[in-house]
Amino acid sequence: xRQDYFGRKRVLVTGGAGFIGSHLCERLLREGCEVVCVxxxxxxxxxxxxxxxxxxxxxxxxxDVTFPLYVEVDEIYNLACPASPxxxxxxxxxxxxxxxxxxxxxxxxxxxxxxxxxxxxTSEVYGDPTVHPQTEDYWGNVNPIGPRACYDxxxxxxxxxxxxYRRQHGLGxxxxxxxxxxxxxxxxxxxxxxxxxxxxALQGHPITLYGDGSQTRxxxxxxxxxxxxxxxxxxxxxxxxxxxLGNPAxxxxxxxxxxxxxxxxxxxxxxYRPLPEDDPKQRxxxxxxxxxxxxxxxxxxxxxxxxxxVEYFRHVIAAGG
Ligand code: NAD
Ligand code: UDP
Ligand code: UDP
Numbered sequence: 043x044r045q046d047y048f049g050r051k052r053v054l055v056t057g058g059a060g061f062i063g064s065h066l067c068e069r070l071l072r073e074g075c076e077v078v079c080v081x082x083x084x085x086x087x088x089x090x091x092x093x094x095x096x097x098x099x100x101x102x103x104x105x106d107v108t109f110p111l112y113v114e115v116d117e118i119y120n121l122a123c124p125a126s127p128x129x130x131x132x133x134x135x136x137x138x139x140x141x142x143x144x145x146x147x148x149x150x151x152x153x154x155x156x157x158x159x160x161x162x163x164t165s166e167v168y169g170d171p172t173v174h175p176q177t178e179d180y181w182g183n184v185n186p187i188g189p190r191a192c193y194d195x196x197x198x199x200x201x202x203x204x205x206x207y208r209r210q211h212g213l214g215x216x217x218x219x220x221x222x223x224x225x226x227x228x229x230x231x232x233x234x235x236x237x238x239x240x241x242x243a244l245q246g247h248p249i250t251l252y253g254d255g256s257q258t259r260x261x262x263x264x265x266x267x268x269x270x271x272x273x274x275x276x277x278x279x280x281x282x283x284x285x286x287l288g289n290p291a292x293x294x295x296x297x298x299x300x301x302x303x304x305x306x307x308x309x310x311x312x313x314y315r316p317l318p319e320d321d322p323k324q325r326x327x328x329x330x331x332x333x334x335x336x337x338x339x340x341x342x343x344x345x346x347x348x349x350x351x352v353e354y355f356r357h358v359i360a361a362g363g
Contacts, residue, residue: 054078057121060086061227065264082106085124090227107144118159120148128233134192141196149207158214165221166194175326178284188320216274221288221327225264226354240355243308253317255296260326262289263347266340273336288327289340
């Protein structure tokens, strides 16, 4: 263990100034860890972690994970990667580099330090799934040359690298397949469905529904996801994943729009737009493995989570965001 001078665990969080990463940094600090947060601020922002900067156990480093990184830590959470289609399709080549070169660099770091390493993989490895709900042994249905491929295929390649570093170098890997996660500090203009609908509803703008709204997703509140991720990191050595982390409560995108309109008391109307290419028709995690291995399941309902998220976006709008 490379614990610090005071005997605390040192934890690296890449993508730590992003939506999920900032919640993870906060939680790790609460648990008494020293946190090194690395981010290039592509889709995250310093504002997400400004409140942590005065904490002497928190360090923020501007760095792009496609370049080598030399720090001394006990554990690594690799979250660095734009996650919303708008962000990851903005510079698709860079997206692939971030997932693949980033994984290589961080696995090299983990190898040198003999540190445990967690990978934020994604339900997108299942593509437009033909198995429903998705279990971890389903190999997926991904278009390798479509507009989502830079994200999906690069995350798949990162999983390959994680398992090869395990087989070849005996690394302690923890691969989580994260399903749609939402909550405070989502980027207000990242184009994801929850941030879009809540911002639109609060501003009285039309709710942009893509397709006929019958496609499904399963939304997990960020606190639940952080809890599951930390349980995975703390699980016995033999537990490598991949393991689905998400909320199995499935709803159609139309139902989500109606719920957001009701919770915000909005007068917005629904405006139908074309469905983006390769948009998955259904998505719901089978979390049997997470229940059995991590004794984990989500605790926050969609209504409660959305209520907290709406509160956050009210503040963002009031602050001129
Ligand atoms: P986010 O965009 O808010 O966070 C990603 C962070 O990574 C940002 O702060 C961004 O600036 C940073 N980053 C991007 N490229 C980088 C690079 N080259 N070097 C250093 N930092 C870089 O998104 P999020 O929702 O918080 O997602 C976090 C992780 O979880 C991502 O890896 C994402 O793929 C994964 N994930 C998220 C979801 C979800 O629904 N939110 C679902 C599945 C997987
Ligand atoms: N690496 C890093 N930090 C470290 C150790 C390695 O960023 O502390 C990078 C290094 O630049 C290398 C990559 O991780 O390109 C993979 O390292 P590994 O030791 O697996 O492979 P090699 O160095 O033999 O290419
Ligand atoms: N979506 C929508 N309106 C929006 C944004 C997204 O109807 O303003 C739909 C999108 O087509 C998809 C679902 O909501 O079917 C989830 O989209 P998101 O980009 O949040 O995540 P992902 O498709 O990666 O699950």
